Structure formats: C-alpha cells, structure tokens
Amino acid sequence: MAILEEALQVNGDTARKARGLPEVSGETHAAMPGYGVRLSRVGDPKTIGSYLSRTPDTDQPTIAELEANVPVEIEADRSVDPGRAHLTITIIGAGIAGLVCALALRKDGHRVTLLEKSSFSKHKETGAATSVGPNASGLLLRLGFNFEAAGANVCEGFLSMNGVTGEIKNKQNLEWAKEAYKRESVPGNVRPWALCHRVDLHNELKRLVFDPRGSGPVPEMHLGATVEHVDTETAEVKLADGRVFAADSVIGADGNNSFTRYFVEPDAKLKPWGKSCYRWLVPRASLLLDHDTKQFVQETGYFADVAGPDRKLIMYPCRKNTMVNFAAIVPDDEMETAGGEDWEHKGRKEGLMKSFENFCPETRKLLHSAGDDLRVWQLMHITPLNTFVKGRVALIGDAAHPFLPFLGQGAAQAMEDAVCIANIFQESTLVTSGADSVPELLKLYDSIRRERANWIAAQTERNGLQEGEGGPPPSFVLEMLDNCFKHDEWDNTNEKLADWHARKSDQKDA
Numbered sequence: 001m002a003i004l005e006e007a008l009q010v011n012g013d014t015a016r017k018a019r020g021l022p023e024v025s026g027e028t029h030a031a032m033p034g035y036g037v038r039l040s041r042v043g044d045p046k047t048i049g050s051y052l053s054r055t056p057d058t059d060q061p062t063i064a065e066l067e068a069n070v071p072v073e074i075e076a077d078r079s080v081d082p083g084r085a086h087l088t089i090t091i092i093g094a095g096i097a098g099l100v101c102a103l104a105l106r107k108d109g110h111r112v113t114l115l116e117k118s119s120f121s122k123h124k125e126t127g128a129a130t131s132v133g134p135n136a137s138g139l140l141l142r143l144g145f146n147f148e149a150a151g152a153n154v155c156e157g158f159l160s161m162n163g164v165t166g167e168i169k170n171k172q173n174l175e176w177a178k179e180a181y182k183r184e185s186v187p188g189n190v191r192p193w194a195l196c197h198r199v200d201l202h203n204e205l206k207r208l209v210f211d212p213r214g215s216g217p218v219p220e221m222h223l224g225a226t227v228e229h230v231d232t233e234t235a236e237v238k239l240a241d242g243r244v245f246a247a248d249s250v251i252g253a254d255g256n257n258s259f260t261r262y263f264v265e266p267d268a269k270l271k272p273w274g275k276s277c278y279r280w281l282v283p284r285a286s287l288l289l290d291h292d293t294k295q296f297v298q299e300t301g302y303f304a305d306v307a308g309p310d311r312k313l314i315m316y317p318c319r320k321n322t323m324v325n326f327a328a329i330v331p332d333d334e335m336e337t338a339g340g341e342d343w344e345h346k347g348r349k350e351g352l353m354k355s356f357e358n359f360c361p362e363t364r365k366l367l368h369s370a371g372d373d374l375r376v377w378q379l380m381h382i383t384p385l386n387t388f389v390k391g392r393v394a395l396i397g398d399a400a401h402p403f404l405p406f407l408g409q410g411a412a413q414a415m416e417d418a419v420c421i422a423n424i425f426q427e428s429t430l431v432t433s434g435a436d437s438v439p440e441l442l443k444l445y446d447s448i449r450r451e452r453a454n455w456i457a458a459q460t461e462r463n464g465l466q467e468g469e470g471g472p473p474p475s476f477v478l479e480m481l482d483n484c485f486k487h488d489e490w491d492n493t494n495e496k497l498a499d500w501h502a503r504k505s506d507q508k509d510a
Helices: 002-018 096-107 134-142 175-180 198-209 284-288 291-297 349-355 361-368 410-424 427-433 435-463 476-485 489-509
Strands: 039-041 088-092 111-116 129-132 157-162 168-173 194-197 220-223 227-231 236-239 244-246 249-252 270-283 302-307 312-318 323-331 375-382 393-395
Touching: 088 096, 096 111, 096 198, 096 410, 129 134, 129 198, 129 312, 129 410, 134 410, 134 476, 134 489, 175 476, 194 198, 194 312, 194 323, 270 284, 284 291, 284 323, 291 302, 291 361, 312 361, 323 349, 349 361, 393 435, 410 435, 410 489, 427 435, 427 489, 435 476, 435 489
Parallel strands: 039 220, 088 111, 088 249, 111 220, 157 302, 249 393
Antiparallel strands: 129 194, 157 168, 227 236, 236 244, 270 323, 270 375, 302 312, 312 323
16 A cells, blocks of 8 residues: 555656646545545645545545645746647536546646535535436547446436326337447447436546546646636636636636636626426335336336426436436426525425426325435526637536536536547647647637537427427427437547648648
C-alpha cells in the first residue's frame, strides 16, 4: 500500500508541475485502487466522507479531503507554444455532463480542472433514475464505462396504458432494438438502451475520471467552489474566495440554473413549463407481492407510461431490476406550494394521491408505494439559446439546453455535447491550429450541436402534452426515440471535423 500511495503522490505532483501549477499540501488516499486525484474544498475542513462510492468491505472513504488553501492564481500560458496539442480546460460543474466531458478530454491528454459548487454530500437515494439510450451508451462504452458496475439494466420492453380506464394501449418487446442500434465503431458492436440510477451512473463516471491508471493526466476537482465571474475572452474563472483559474477554454456544465449561461446569453431565463414532477423509488420485490401492481413489473426491464388527459405516471426499473423508479407529472395549479427547481424538495403523498384520484385502482396502488423519499420539483424550460458559445466559453448539457423529462434524452444530449467538444479538441486538430483556434473550434461545436439539441428539446416538450392537451399520437414517442437512438455523435463530430479540416485546407491553398 505504501508503494501505491507513493506512486499516487508522484502522479499528482508530476501532473501539477507539467501544468506549471503551485504545489498543494495535502494527501492522496488509496483505500480503493483507482483513485489518485487531488481534491480541494473551500472552507469547511471536514472530510467529504461518502461522496465517492465505498468498497464493499470497508467504511473508509475512498478519497481524503484537503483543507482549503490560501487563494492562489493558476495561470495557463498560451504564448509559449501556440501549436501545442494539449489544452488546459476549466469545467464548471461536476455532474453527468461535466464528468463525461472531463473523461473524454483527459483521454486526449488535456489538463482538466473541475469546479463543483456542492460538496457532493447530498447524494441521497432519492428517486432519480435516468435513461441512457443507444445514442449515449455507445459514447460511454468508447470511454470505458462499465454498465455492469453501474448496476444498469437493459430496457427490454415498452408498455403504454390509459391510467383512467386501465386499458393497455400498446405493449411491445424491444428485443429488436439490440440489433437495430448496433454500431461497428463501438466496442462490442453494441449500444444498449440502459436504465441507471443517477447516483450509480455518477459514481462510475467519477471512478473513471479520477483513476490514475487511465490515460491522460488525472483531473483536479475543487468542491465548494462558488464561481463569481467568467471572462469569455481570456477563459479566466474567478471564485468567490478570490482564487482565479486561467485556462485555454471554459466549459459550463452547471445545469439548469447555470451561472455560466449568463456570460454567454445574459437574457436567457428559465420559465415554469406548467407542470411539476414527483419522483420516488420502490423495491421491485414489494410490487411483485401485490396482484394489481405485479402486472407492471413481472417482466424485467419494462418502461411503462400510464397516462390521463393532462397528467401521467412513468415507471421503469434500475439497479439490475431490483428497484423501480417512478415519475408522476401533474399540473402546477394542483400544487399547494411550488416545488423546488432541484430534487431535494420534499413532496406530500396526500397531494400526489389527490392529483390521481380519477385513475384506476391499479394505478393508485402504484402511487401508494411512495414513501419518505418522495420528492417534487417544478419543471422549467427556456427559450432556445441563440448560441452555446462565446469567445473561449462553451455551454453543455442543461446549461445549454434544459430538458424536460418526457423523452429521457436530457443526460444523453449532455453526453453528446461533451463528446463533441472533446473530439473537436483532439490532438490532430490542435497540432495544426493551436490554442489560439479555441474560439473558432467552439463555433464549430455550436454549429454541430445546437440545432439537434434544441430540436430534440422541442420534441420533448411536445411529447409532454397529453391527448387532452392536443398532444401527439401514441406512436410519436417511439418514432422520436428511434430518431434519437440511431444518431452517433462520436462519428458525426469526426465527420464534421474532417469537413472543417478540408475547408481550412482549401482556404490555405486558394
């Protein structure tokens, strides 16, 4: 263990010296092979504790937290070697979008710093699973993601039911999807439709991002980092504690309530969409014990949509089919108090039951399964942005295009954004264009991603409308999912990048 700890210490120091950064006092912790990242957190010197997953046989943290250091300015010198193939990049936000981006950039040799406002201490087991469609799973597999380790299960079927009458409108096995979305450029030539708990997805991404055995320099992460200013021209980020991080580019991955978004489009504002969402998790075994609820979960991997005139209940399994994730969508005017804009606002079961009082007994039994983990938040949307970039700053994920939950594409589109930027910043491009071309390359990212992401966001809103609200026909959701799933952003970006290189070559020869 001492040898491993020494190796991790050298890894961290070498990475810092290569970036020209000042040494940081602290420790690395090797309780779980695969972690050698240096972490800092502003303020409270207490240990982070459980913010990373534990090994099964120990209660010890996998990473020790560093105490806050004296504010220091960290500079990236773009003038020394304008044609160098690697960049220094600051990512604001360490959610799914930020971590996927950090992982992809790291593999290309870039020096990445993650600034995360939270302490990760609130990663509780709230009802928050997510769909990882083939368009996203293929990207994760290329980055070494282990779906088995993340407890994911394959979506094996789709069920649509009238929640008031109990009539089954559509039920189909999705075995065909395993063949339909294969891609030779993906390891194993398979892109599954995976269903994951967000905590498990996040933990597996953290494992990959901070694994010292992975390719590329291990990223830095600073927790409790509140951003005060982002300079779009110099790519400098100033924190509330006075520290300044300078880089070649800044990527805003700070979610729906993005602070970075203000510096790209100052007038962009979130607005209530008109509905709120309750979420909770239930052990699948408990639903199998009841005759009325058994029909919804007896077949593994089924995604169910139980709809009424202006509300619906969505459910699907996660954690290797041991847990069932529920999302109940109701009109805002039925909420006694406005739900929060995050997932930590506690919901009232009485209010949930009242909103579905006209649904059939089988559906109401499903709703009765909600426990103390019931949460509710108000669904918000935004007028599509005119640009995802400004100068050396780019937005990805919900910071660029907040998604409603009606097509399960929010996380997937964030991953597409992340991989697009990383592929554009690949070594072959930077060898010829250098760090000075970052603003131009980010415009290429915007041209590739904005139209697709905004279009899918619009179709997601359309799919959120029920039949009584002028919504689309039942066939619409599967048609739209097919449109999303068949896309591969890894290959698409590389094709667009090749076209960009060709145009640059033609301009040079002209």
